Amino acid sequence: MLRLVMLRPAHRPAGLPRLSNRYSVFSLARHALSPDKPWPRAWRSPEPKSSYDVIIVGGGGHGLATAYYLAANHGITNVAVIERSYIGSGNVGRNTTIIRSNYMLGGNTAFFEHSLKLWEGLSHTLNFNAMVSHRGQVVLAHSPSQLDVQSRRGNIMRLNGIDAELLDRGEVMKTLPYLDYSPEARFPIWGALLQRRAGTVRHDAVAWGYARAASNLGVDIIENCEVTGFVVQDGRVSGVETSRGRILAEKTGIAVAGHSSHVAAMAGLRIPIESHVLQAFVSEPIKPLVHHVVSFGAELFYLSQSDKGGLVFGGHIDGFNTYTQRGQFPKVQSVAECAVSLIPCVSRLRLLRHWGGIMDMTPDGSPFIGRTPLRNFYFNGGWCYQGFKATPASGWCFAHTIAHDEEHEFNRDFRLDRFEAGREMDEHGSGNWTYKQ
Amino acid sequence: MLERPSALAAVLRQAGRSGSDGSRALRLGEVRGWNLVQVAAFTSTAAELERVVSAALGVASLPTIGKTGEAGARRIFRTGPEQFWVTAPSADNLATRLQEVVPATMGAVTSLSHSRTRIFIEGEPAREVLARSIPLDFHPAAFAIGQFALTGIHHTPVLIHRAAEQRYEIYAMRTFALSVWEWLTDAALPFGYQIEGSA
Amino acid sequence: MLKITCPCCGERDYTEFRYGSDASKPRPPLASDDRKAWHDYVFLFDNPKGPHREFWQHVLGCRQWLVLERNTATNIVGASRPAREIAGK
Amino acid sequence: MSAAPYRLDQGGRIDRGTTLSFQLDGKTISGLKGDTLASAMFASGLTLVGRSFKYHRPRGLLSAGVEEPNALLTLGDGGRREPNIPATTTELVDGIVAHRQNGWPSVEFDVMAVNSLAAPLFSAGFYYKTFMGPARKSWMFYEPFIRRAAGLGQAGYERDPDRYDTRHEFCDVLVVGSGPAGLAAAITAGRSGARVVLVEQDIELGGSLLSEAVDSDAEAWRKARLSELEGLANIKIYRRTTAQGLYDGSTVTLIERRDHHRPDPAKGEARQIVTTLRPKAIVFATGGTERPLVFGNNDRPGVMLASAVRTYLNRYAIAPGKRAVVVTDNDSAYRTGFDLAGKGIAVTIADLRGETNEAIGTACSQAGIEILRGMAVAEVVGNRGVNEVELAPLSTGSSQRRPCDVLCISGGWSPAVHLTSHTGIKPVYRADIAAFVPGGFAPSHFAAGAITGEFSTNGAIRDGLAAGRKAASASGHEAPGDDIPSLAIAGESSAIEPVWQAAQKSKGKAFVDFQNDVSLHDLAVAHQEGYQSVEHLKRYTTLGMGTDQGKTSNINALAIMAGLREVDIPSAGTTTFRPPYSPMAMGAIAGRSIGHHFRPVRRSPMHDWHIAHGGVLTEAGPWMRAWWYRWAGDSVAKAYIEEMRLVRQGVGIADVSSLGKIDVQGPDAAEFLNRIYVNGFAKLPVGKARYGVMLNDDGLVLDDGTTTRLSETRYFMTTTTAQSGEVMSWLEFLLQSVWPDLKVHVSSLTDEWAAMAVSGPKAREALQLAFPGTDLSDAKLPYMGVLEIEAGGVPVRFIRLSFSGELAYEVYTPADHGVALWEKILADAAPLGIKPYGLESLAALRIEKGHVAGLELDHRNSLDDLGLGKMAAKEKPYIGRALRQRPAMQAPDRWSLIGIECLELGKKLRGGSILFAAADKIEGHGRGYITSVTWSIELDKYIALGLFQGGLKHVGEEIICAFPLKDEQVRARIVSPHFVDPKGERLHA
C-alpha cells in the first residue's frame, strides 16, 4: 500500500494558477508597490451551468478537495461544487484542526497516512499557505493498560512506516512540563504516544486553497445554492434540484458531513449516521504557550494553540442528536474541567468564544466513501471526530471512486453496507455508540 | 448485631473547619443506625402491592414521588413509578416483614441498608452549598420540608431529602460516599462547618 | 440547557439523563433471525432534521427509560412518556 | 505637576477621600476609589495604553467599557498572571500590578513599530500567499516567528492559586442590565412578588445614567430607584456580574467577579463564581455600544468614542484636555460637546451631515460651541497623541484646521443584541436608526431600552416598565399598576445619517478593527479577492475575532462591505454571535471540579484497610483498587509474582468488591436471563452458579460474568467492573421498553455487598478455619455451588467459582461488614499463611488460566473470537443471535483468542505487540496482537493472551511478537490459552 503512495504524484503541482495570480512574496511586493492594482478573486463565482460531468454537493473540505482532485488527478474539469451557504461554513470551518495518522485498523492506517502525506505538500500543491504545522501530537496514557493500547497503535504505525514514539512519564514531563504531575491529579500520567508529524492546519485556508486551485482548473464553485433534491430515474441519479433550479450531471457525489442523512434521504437512502453537535472552544490570543497537540487519556479532550495565539480546545459530543450548531453549557464546563485539571496554568486564561458543528456520527466511528445503491451516485460522510485530518485523502479517494466508478484500495473498507456484512471498523473499541450515549 | 463501620469513618473523626469569617455556620455528619428496604412491584401488580405494603406499614396510602410518607419511625419514599424505599431504625426487622407480605409473584423486596450512606447537612448556608452541588431549585417554596428528590451530586446518584427548615439528608452510594462528602465539605469551606457524630 | 421532563420526577437538566437514540424504530422480535430487519433496526437512522422521537434514561434519578419528543432543528423539547407505554409499538 | 493632571477638582463618582495606588510597568500610579485602571491612567496623563497587534502602532483608550479594543493589560504575576485584561473594566484596588502589552523593549519605544513601514506587505491574508517555500515543510521554519509575533499578552506556566466555584440558581424573572430600562423592569417585576434577579456587569447600577453629572436629575432618579430596589426583598442584585450566554431552555450563565474582595483561597473564598441561572422569564436591557468613525489615523491616542469622553468627564471627573473636536454622523455626540463646553473646554463639532436639527444648533451657539456641517476628518496630526485635526468638507468648500487634545467620534450606536442572538435568532437591520436590533424572542423573553433601538432615557424607562410587567406575568405573577417616574434628559436626541466610511479624503491608515489592525484597505483587498461574505471577510481579515469580538468594529465592517458589494446592509448580514459576551476565565468555568475533585472516586468497603496494610492502589475507571501489597515486594514487578505464588501454592484473599452485582427477581427472571445470555439459564438449579456471556444487539460481546440462582425467583448476577453501569442500563432498557410484560425487577447491589475472593489450594481450609461451624466440603459446596449462612448475625454468601483456576470461593457480606469479614478470614487463616493479593496478580492468574477480561472484551470481538462460540445455545433465541451470524463475523480467518508462550529466555513479551507468522515479513498489520501479558510462575516464562488470525488452528506454530516502538522482536509459540490446569482439576478439588 505504502509503495503505492510513493508512486502517486500526490503533491504534483497541478492547477497552479497563471503566473499573474500566483501567490509568492514577489506578488505581495508587486501589490505593495502598486496598491491600486487589485488582487484577482481567489476563486471564480460563476452562474451554474445547466449540466456538468460531475456535481459535488457540499462545499466543505471534502467536497472542494474532491473537485480539485477530479480535475488535477483525473482531468475531469467540467465539475461544479454546490454549497448552500458560503464555502467552509460547515465543519471544515469550525473544527479543532488536528491532523494525525495514528490509526491501527487495516482499513484506516494507509488511508490516514496517505492523507498526512498529502498535507505535507499541500501548501505547495495548492500554492496557498494552509499553515500545515507538524508540531507533534502527544496522546497521554493514564494507566499501564492504556499504555499497552497505545503501544499496539504505535507498533502498527511503525510497521507501516509511520513515525511514532512511546514516551515514559519522565519523557512526557520533559516534553510537556506544564501538565499536572502533582499527587492532586485525579488521573496520573503514565506515559504517552507521540507522533511528531501530526499537528494542525489553518482550517479555513484548506477550504479556500482547494477552492482556488480547483477554480483555476475550471471547476465551478457555486455558493448560496442549496440542493433540495435529486433527479432519480430507475435507480440512476442524473442531477440535482437546487434553490437555483435543476442542474444535470453525469455523476453526483455528496459530501455534506453533518447533513448526510438529510441529503441522502432526498435520494431515498437511509444510512447509518446520526447527527450530533460537537463543540469547540478558543481562548484569548496569547504568546506561544503550548507547542504540541495534547490529548488527554482519561476523557476525550484535546488542545493546541492556533498560530493566531488562541488555545483551541475540543471534547466529546454533547450526546444527543441535533442539527443546531450550538452546544449546551454543561459540556463547556466539562471541557474547562479537563483543561484546568490537565494544565493548571490555563485556569487564568479566558474563554473567548465557543461554538458547535454538526457531526456525522457512525455506529463504529468510521466513515463511508464509495458507491451507493443508486447508480452514478456516490457518498462521502460519516466522519465523526476525524474528518478534517482526512480531507485530502478523502477528496483524493472520492475523486478516484467517482472517476472510475470503483473504490480505491485506500477506501475499500469504508463501505456503506459494511454493517450488513459484519465488517465494523471500530478503531477505538468503544463499541456501537448507539447503546452508550 | 455487629457494629457497622461507616464509609466515612476516617473523616467523621475530624472536627470541621472554620469559614472565612472564622465561624462554623454548618453542621455535617452521618445519620447512623437505620435500615433501608426497597420494595418494587411489576407493572401489572402495582396496585396490589401498594395495597399490601401500605397495610403492612399502617398508612392509608403510599406517597407520590417527591413527597415522603411517615409511618411511625419509618419513612417511605416513592423512588419509581412502582418502587419504594422504606427506612427504619436498625432494630426494626422491616425486610422480613415486607418479604412476608409481598410474595415473589407480586414484587421484589431488596435490602439496601448497606448501599447508601446518609449524610446530613444543616445550617443557614446549607441551601447555598446545595446550589453549588445540585441543579435543583431549593427555594423553600419549591422544595418544602418533607420533600425529596432523586438527583446527582458530583456525577453520582443521590436521594436528597429536606428533613427540616435548614436540614437536608443526602443518601449517597456507599462506594461514592466519601467523594460526595469531600465534595460537600469543600463546597462548605467558605461558610465553615462542624462535623458531628464520630464513627 | 436542554430540560427534560421525566414522567416520574418532573423537569430536570438533560445531564441527569442518558440519551438512547431513535425510539421510533420497530424492534424485531427476539426470535427473529431476519438479519436485514435487525441490521436496519440497529444500524440505520432516519436522523430527521425536525421532530424526533427518542429514548432517554433518567440515570441520575428514577432510572426510568422514557420517550421524548424533541425537534432536532431547534432543540425544543415536547412531551415525554414512560418508555414502556410505547414498547413494541 | 500633580499626580493626576487631568483630574477635575470637582464632580465625578470617585471617592476623593480614598487614594489607591497600583503599579504600571514598574511605575507606581495612584487613583481614587471608584476609578477603573483606565480612568486612573487617564487621570494621571498616561494616554499611551498599548501597541497594536500587527503594526505596533501606539494606541490609547477608545472607550470606557467592555468594548475596549486597545487598553489591554497583563495583570498580576506568578500564578496570578492574567493577560489581555481591559483597563476599562478593571476596578481599581490597591496593589494591582499591571503591564502594558505588545511593545518591546517598552510600549513607549517599540522596535517592532518598523512593521508599519512594511505595512503594505501585510495586507489582508498576506500569510496565505507566502512562507510556502523553498521546501515542502517550510512553514515549520516560519511558524515560530509568526507565532511569536501573534498573540497578545504572555501567560505563565504557574498554577493559579485562586479558587473558583460554580452554582445553580432558579428565578422567575431575570433582568440583564441596570440602566434606566433594566431598573424600571426589575422594579416592576419585583413589585409583582416574583423572584427577580438583576445582573449588572458594572460595579454600580445605573448603566448610562452613571455617565450623567452627579448633580443631575438623572442621578436623583437613579438614587430613588435604587432605594426602592433595596426595599424589595424578592429582588436579588448581582453587581460585577456579566450575563455571558443565553442557552437552550432559557438558561443564562452568569459570572460574578469578586477580585475587589481579594478573596483568600485558603479560606475557601472564590475569586469568581459562575452561575447557571434558569429564569422563567427574561428582560434583556443590555443597552448599546457606540461605534467609531472610520477615517485615516482614527486610531491615534486621543481619538475616543464621544460617549466615552462623556463618561470619563462626568463619572471619573477627567478633563481630556483644553480643546476638543467632536466628529459625528448623529445627534448623540452633541451631549459630549455640551458637557465638555460646560467644563470650559473649547469645542468644535464637525457634523458629517449637511444640515442638523435646529434646536441643537441654537443650543450649541448658546454654549459657545462651533459647528462645522458636512465636514469630515482629513488628517489627524500627532503620533503619540492628537495635536491638531484637519477637517475637510465632504462636498465643496475649504478645509479647516483645529488644534485639539482629544478627538471625540461617534458613528452611531449598536444595540447589544449578543445574548438575544445566542440561540440562533439573527438580528434585523433598522435603517431609521442605522442599527441591528433583536430579530425576535423566545417565548417569555422580552427586551427594553437601547437594545430595542429605543435610545431615549424616558423611552427606555417606559419600555422597561412594560417589559417588567410582561415578564412578571409570563412567570405567573401580576405586577400592580403603579408607575415609575419619568426622566427627561435635556439635549437627548439620536437622529442619524450614517456615514460608514468617513475616510474618502483622509491621510493614513483608516482602522475598522483596532485590536486586530484591520483597515479599510484590508476590507478592499478582501472584497477584490472574493472574501465578500461577512463570514469570509471575518475569517480572512480576522476582523472581529479579537478579545472584544468586534463590539466596535463588526457593524462598520459589514456596512462597508455591503457598500463595496453594492448590496444593502440586511443582505450582507451579521456574523454569528457566540458566547461568552465577554471573555471568562477557564478556571471559573471549571469551578471546583479540578485536580482531586475532577471526577469522583469510587472506593471499596475495604479501601482504608488496604492503605493501612501496605496496599498500593491504582485507578480502575472511577475505582481505586488494591494493585499490589508491600508484603510481597517493593515494586509491582516483584510483588505480583510473590502474590501469584501465594495463590498457586497456598491461599490468598483479594478484594473484588468492584464487580458489578445485580439483584434479578421475579417469576419471569429465569426467562429473562435465558433471553439475555447466549447460554441457557432456564434450567439452572437453585443453589447453583453459571458463567454467562451477553451480546449486544449487534452480536458483539457486551459482558460476561456469573449468575447464581438463590431461589426459584431470585438470581444474583455479577458483571465486570468496567461494564456494570452499561449492563444495568441495558437490562432496564429491555425490561421497560422491550419486554414490560415480563415480571422481573432488577436493582444494583454493587454497593450493598463487599466481595472477596479466597483462592488457592488451601482456600477451603482457610474458610473452614474462619467458619468452623459451617460445612464447606466439596459435597456440600461443590464447584459452582452457592451457600448462604449467618455468622454472628451477619449474612455471608459463598459462591465457589474461580478466576485464578485454583480452588476458590467468592465470599460476600453486606458492605459495612466487609472489613470485619476480611480481617476475620486473614486472622483465622493466618496459620495457613494467607495474605492479601492485588489487581496485578489477579490479572496475572487469570491470564495463566486463560480467562478473558477487559483487554479482550473490547467491544470488537465476537463470541467465537473469544473462543466461547460453543457456549451459544443452538435452539433458544437470545439477544445478538441474528447479527452474530453476519458473514464477516463467521469468517474462518477472523482473529481469535490464543495463548502465547515466550520462546526466548531473557526476553519478555509485551502488551500491544503485533503478531506475525514466523515466515512473514515484519510489516503491515500482522496477524494479530497481544492483549495481556504475565510472567508465569507455573511455566517459568512469559506468557500472554492475544488474538490471532485463525486462532487455535495454529496451535504449536511459532510466531514473532514485534514491538517496533522498542525495536524488539520476540519468538513465541501459539498454545492453548489455558496454561494451567486445562482439565480444571484444581477447580473441582
Ligand SMILES: Cc1cc2nc3c(=O)[nH]c(=O)nc-3n(C[C@H](O)[C@H](O)[C@H](O)COP(=O)(O)OP(=O)(O)OC[C@H]3O[C@@H](n4cnc5c(N)ncnc54)[C@H](O)[C@@H]3O)c2cc1C
Ligand atoms: C467542533 C469540531 C471539531 C473537530 N475537530 C476535528 C479535528 O481536530 N480533527 C479532525 O480530523 N476532524 C475534526 N472534526 C471533524 C471534521 O471537521 C469534519 O469531519 C469534516 O470537516 C467534515 O468534512 P467537510 O469539511 O466536507 O464537512 P463540512 O465542512 O461540514 O462540509 C459540508 C458542507 O455541505 C454543505 N451542505 C449541507 N447540506 C447541503 C445542501 N443540501 N446543499 C448544498 N450544500 C449543503 C454544508 O453547508 C457544508 O458546507 C471536528 C468537527 C467539529 C464540529
Ligand SMILES: NC(=O)c1ccc[n+]([C@@H]2O[C@H](COP(=O)([O-])OP(=O)(O)OC[C@H]3O[C@@H](n4cnc5c(N)ncnc54)[C@H](O)[C@@H]3O)[C@@H](O)[C@H]2O)c1
Ligand atoms: N443614541 C443615543 O443617544 C443613545 C444610544 C444608546 C443608549 N443611550 C442611552 O442609554 C440609555 C438606554 O438605557 P438602557 O437601560 O437601555 O441601556 P444602558 O446602556 O443605560 O444600560 C445597559 C446596562 O446593561 C449592562 N449590560 C450590558 N450587557 C450586559 C451583560 N451581558 N451582563 C450584565 N450587564 C450587562 C451595561 O453594563 C449597562 O449598565 C438611555 O439613557 C439612553 O439615553 C443613548
Ligand SMILES: Cc1cc2nc3c(=O)[nH]c(=O)nc-3n(C[C@H](O)[C@H](O)[C@H](O)COP(=O)(O)O)c2cc1C
Ligand atoms: C481553529 C479555530 C480557531 C479560532 N480562533 C478564533 C479566534 O481567535 N477568535 C474568534 O473570534 N473566533 C475564533 N474561532 C471561531 C470562529 O470565530 C467561529 O466561531 C467558528 O469558526 C464557527 O463559526 P460560527 O461561530 O460563525 O458558527 C476559531 C475557530 C477555529 C476552528
Ligand SMILES: [Zn+2]
Ligand atoms: Zn425520573
